[in-house]
Amino acid sequence: MPRVATNTEPLTFEQYLKLEEQHEIRHEFVDGFMFAMAGGTKAHNTIAGNIYAKARIAARAKPNCGAYMENVKLRTKNGVGYYPDVVVSCDDDVDDLLIHNPCLIVEVLSNSTEDLDRSEKWLNYQKSASLQMYVLIHQNKKFLETFKRNLDGTWQYAILEETGTLENQSLNFAMTLEEFFEDVVIETKT
Numbered sequence: 001m002p003r004v005a006t007n008t009e010p011l012t013f014e015q016y017l018k019l020e021e022q023h024e025i026r027h028e029f030v031d032g033f034m035f036a037m038a039g040g041t042k043a044h045n046t047i048a049g050n051i052y053a054k055a056r057i058a059a060r061a062k063p064n065c066g067a068y069m070e071n072v073k074l075r076t077k078n079g080v081g082y083y084p085d086v087v088v089s090c091d092d093d094v095d096d097l098l099i100h101n102p103c104l105i106v107e108v109l110s111n112s113t114e115d116l117d118r119s120e121k122w123l124n125y126q127k128s129a130s131l132q133m134y135v136l137i138h139q140n141k142k143f144l145e146t147f148k149r150n151l152d153g154t155w156q157y158a159i160l161e162e163t164g165t166l167e168n169q170s171l172n173f174a175m176t177l178e179e180f181f182e183d184v185v186i187e188t189k190t
Contacts, residue, residue, distance in 0.1 A: 003116075005033035013079050017097065026071070029081035030120065037083065043139045043184050044108045048085040050182050051106050051137075051175070055088050058173035065090040065103075065171070074099045077127040088171060091130065101130035104168060109138050122147070126155070133168050141186060142177050 010032025011019070019034065020027055027034040040048075052069040059065035067088045073081050075098045086106040089099045105125055107117040117136055125134055134147040144160040160166060160177050167174045 003035045006036055007034050013075065013081065016081060020073075026083055028083065031080075038110070038112045040108075040110065041139065043186075044085075044110060046182075046184050047108050047137060047139055047180055048106070050180055051086045051135075054175050054179065055086055055104065055106075055171075055173060058168075058171045059088050059090070061172060062090055068099065072099060073097060074102055074105070076124045077129075078124060080124045082121060082124070088173075089130075090171075102128055103130050103132045104135070104171060104173070105131060105133075106135040106137065109136055132170055135166065137180060139184070142181055144177060144180065 006027060007019075011029075011034070012032075013029065016027075016029040016034060020029075026037045028037060029035075048069055052067055055067040059067040065088060067086065069086045070083055072083070072087065074084055074087055075081055081098075084102070084105045085108045086104075087099050087102045088104040089102050091099075091101040102125075107113070107121065109117055122134060125131055132149050136145040138144070142160075142162050144164075144166060146158050146160075146166060147155045148158065150156055163177055165174055165176045166180075
């Protein structure tokens, strides 16, 4: 289902920020247009919370690092604004509203966002030179996909399914697949 913009005329990023302060719901900002965000499930929220809790501990151990979830905007290099499920930044960024230089971005996939997370968002996220890892995690099965930036700037794709550990050595972050899904009931289809 295609997204429908809430504005009819293109906006600047600054206009978007001003309007976003006035709205009760969150909007992502792409090519001058605002798009309302869908609500999430308990599983989505629990998985994102599990990741945030672990990422926050890792980020606090590093200078100038912080972990954020869902309500903090990320501005990409080409002026697109998203609300990643979890984002870590190790930057002296003093902007309280925006992350500019993420090193880790995690998106929990849902039926309504999976295509965007895999295509549009991934293309825009890659433009951040600071980004070291992009993680896509399924909420209905123990399956996780990672894109890790190599030293030469290329991306390495890997998956974890049913078991395994995700590691980000620069953040000293490690999390088992079981920890991602702690307190999440995955319904098996019969």
